[in-house]
Amino acid sequence: MSGARPRQRLTGSCHCGAVQFAITTDFPELTTCDCSICARKNALMVKVHESDFELLAGDDALTEYRFHTMTARHFFCSTCGIYPFHRKRVTPDFVGINVFCLDDFDPAGIPVRATIGKGMD
Template sequence: MTDKPMSNRPMQKFHGSCHCGAVQFEIETDFPELTQCDCSICRRKNALMVKVHESKFRLLAGEDSLTEYQFHTRTAHHFFCKVCGIYPFHRKRIAPDHFGVNVFCLENFDPTGIAVRQAVGAAMT
């Protein structure tokens, strides 16, 4: 038995980017759930995220346009575009082989109907 939400949606590829288009990426997911975290940085950036295994994430362009921010335990790696400032994704603290991808950076994606889990990041030590 698994504690992971199951999705009845098919695996799909989505193209994503920052606002200015310098950072381009592609993900493949079935969107089992979306997460909204209450840690200090996530509250401020107000992103809605999907967890994607690193094998299902591909950076297409803009590696040199990314800047990284770390805080607290310096385990998670939050990436922002140096040009427009948008947060497209981060490498997760608890699951470092996964990315948290900001679904608002995905082209033609509508989050309607996908369960949103409230992640308790503020209480992590």
């Protein structure tokens, strides 16, 4: 067993602070993805259920991008361009959070799993 952390609530934001959010998770693992967009944005993500995600501010500042099957919904701040989160393709009731957007968060010691997005139909 990976020794998951206790559940905690953390806040995060884009670079300019227009988009602000909170999540609750125990960080069982972090993921990377090799699909064409994830490889370019180089994010390290944690998956949380939509009930553990709260958009605190910035709904009007978000720009949405979809491609390929048009299922996954990638969100970016329209002011600073940062990717804070996305709605997942395979599990659309989950949100993939860019952990580098979390306040005072250190990902050290959390297992990282590489996911294969490039080969998805």
